[in-house]
Amino acid sequence: MTSDGMEKDRVIDRAERVLYKTYNRFPVVFDRGEGVCLYDLEGNEYLDFGAGIAVMALGYNDPEYNLEMGEQLGKLLHISNLFYNEPAADAGERLLRASQMERVFFTNSGTEAVEGALKIAKRYAYNRDGRGGHEIIAMEHSFHGRSLGALSVTGNDHYREPFGPLLPGVRFARFNDLDSVRALVNDNTCGIIMETIQGEGGIYPASEEFLRGVRALCDEHDLVLILDEIQCGMGRSGSMFAWQEYGVKPDVMTVAKALGNGVPVGAFLACGKAADAMKPGDHGTTYGGNPFVCRAADTVLRLFEERHILEHVRIMGTYLWERLEEFAGNHECVVGHRGKGLIQGLEFDRPVGDIVSKALLDQRLVLISAGANVIRFVPPLVVTQDHVDLMLEKLEASL
Numbered sequence: 001m002t003s004d005g006m007e008k009d010r011v012i013d014r015a016e017r018v019l020y021k022t023y024n025r026f027p028v029v030f031d032r033g034e035g036v037c038l039y040d041l042e043g044n045e046y047l048d049f050g051a052g053i054a055v056m057a058l059g060y061n062d063p064e065y066n067l068e069m070g071e072q073l074g075k076l077l078h079i080s081n082l083f084y085n086e087p088a089a090d091a092g093e094r095l096l097r098a099s100q101m102e103r104v105f106f107t108n109s110g111t112e113a114v115e116g117a118l119k120i121a122k123r124y125a126y127n128r129d130g131r132g133g134h135e136i137i138a139m140e141h142s143f144h145g146r147s148l149g150a151l152s153v154t155g156n157d158h159y160r161e162p163f164g165p166l167l168p169g170v171r172f173a174r175f176n177d178l179d180s181v182r183a184l185v186n187d188n189t190c191g192i193i194m195e196t197i198q199g200e201g202g203i204y205p206a207s208e209e210f211l212r213g214v215r216a217l218c219d220e221h222d223l224v225l226i227l228d229e230i231q232c233g234m235g236r237s238g239s240m241f242a243w244q245e246y247g248v249k250p251d252v253m254t255v256a257k258a259l260g261n262g263v264p265v266g267a268f269l270a271c272g273k274a275a276d277a278m279k280p281g282d283h284g285t286t287y288g289g290n291p292f293v294c295r296a297a298d299t300v301l302r303l304f305e306e307r308h309i310l311e312h313v314r315i316m317g318t319y320l321w322e323r324l325e326e327f328a329g330n331h332e333c334v335v336g337h338r339g340k341g342l343i344q345g346l347e348f349d350r351p352v353g354d355i356v357s358k359a360l361l362d363q364r365l366v367l368i369s370a371g372a373n374v375i376r377f378v379p380p381l382v383v384t385q386d387h388v389d390l391m392l393e394k395l396e397a398s399l
C-alpha cells in the first residue's frame with residue numbers, strides 16, 4: 001500500500017472513531033475538487049455526477065467565487081440578525097428577482113427553510129381564524145429534512161417511525177393524484193407542502209395537471225401552497241425554480257443546496273397572502289443570513305446570470321436526456337427514465353447500491369441513488385458533453 005493509501009485508512013479510522021454513526025460512508029477520502037472533478041488523498045481523479053447532493057452548481061474551486069468569499073472572510077463573517085448587513089440585502093434582492101417572491105428569510109440549511117415555511121402556513125391560518133390546531137397535507141415518498149418538523153412532513157415511514165410522536169395533524173396524499181389531496185382537505189387544513197420534483201423519492205416531476213390542481217385547491221380553500229425547491233431549484237430543472245417550468249406560483253418556497261455552492265445557506269421565500277404572515281418575534285436564527293453566507297448566495301446568483309447557467313442547463317439537460325434514453329434502450333434492467341434539465345433519474349429493476357459502489361470504486365465516477373432502485377444524475381450545472389459521454393462510459397463499465 002502507498003503511504004497515501006495508509007493515510008486514507010488512517011483518516012477513515014479516525015473519523016469512524018469520532019463521528020456519530022448515522023451514515024454508511026464509502027471508503028473514499030476526498031481531498032480537493034476542480035470543476036466537475038474530485039480528487040482523493042492519493043490524487044486519483046473522480047468524475048462527479050452527484051455535486052455533493054445537488055449542491056456544487058458552479059463546480060469546485062471556482063476562482064471568481066473563491067475571490068469573493070476570500071474578500072468577505074477578511075472583512076466580516078458574522079454579526080447576528082440584530083443588525084443589518086449589505087450582502088443580505090444584495091442576496092435578498094437577487095433572490096426575490098429570480099423567484100418573483102416578495103420576502104426572504106435566510107436559514108442555515110434546507111431543513112430549517114422547511115421549518116420556517118411550515119410556520120408561515122400555521123401562522124397564516126392562525127391570523128385568519130384566531131386559533132391554532134391547523135393541519136398540513138404532505139406527499140407520500142417526499143423528503144423535506146430530518147428535524148422533527150421537517151420529518152413530520154417527510155413521506156417515508158422508515159425515517160419517521162423511530163422518532164414519533166411527530167408533529168400532529170400531518171396527512172399524506174399520493175403525489176400526482178389530485179383526488180387523494182382533495183380528499184384530505186378539511187376545515188383545519190392550513191397548507192400543502194410538496195417538492196416540485198421529488199428528489200430523494202426517486203426523481204418524480206409533478207405533472208402539470210397535478211400542480212395546477214393543487215394550486216387551485218389552495219386558492220379555493222385559502223391554503224398556503226409550499227413548494228420545496230431545495231433540490232430541484234437553483235437552475236437544475238432548466239428554469240431558475242422548477243415551478244417556473246409550469247407557471248404555477250407557490251405562496252411559499254424553500255431553497256438551499258446550490259444557493260451557497262457549498263457554503264451552508266438556505267432560505268424560505270413568501271409572496272402575496274403569506275408575505276407578512278409571521279410577525280417580529282415569530283422566528284429567528286443566530287447564524288442565518290450572516291454576511292459570509294449571503295455573499296456566497298449573492299455571488300452564486302450573479303454568476304448564474306453572467307454565465308448564462310440556465311441556457312447551459314437546458315442544452316446539457318437535453319443532451320443528458322438523449323444519452324440516457326439511448327442507454328435505457330440498450331439495457332433491459334433500466335425500467336424508467338424521469339426528470340428535467342440536470343436532475344434526472346434512471347430506475348433499475350433491482351437495487352442500485354452495487355452499481356453506485358462499483359462506479360465509485362472501480363470507475364472513479366461519483367453517482368448517488370434516490371431510493372433503492374434509482375440512480376440520480378445531479379452533476380454540477382457546468383458539465384459539458386464530454387463529461388456526459390465519459391460518465392456513460394463509466395456507468396456502462398460498472399454494470
Ligand SMILES: Cc1ncc(COP(=O)(O)O)c(C=O)c1O
Nearest residue numbers: 109110111143144145199230231
Ligand atoms: C427536497 C429537499 N428538501 C429538504 C432537504 C433538506 O435539506 P438539508 O439537508 O439542507 O437540511 C433536502 C435534502 O436533501 C431535499 O432534497
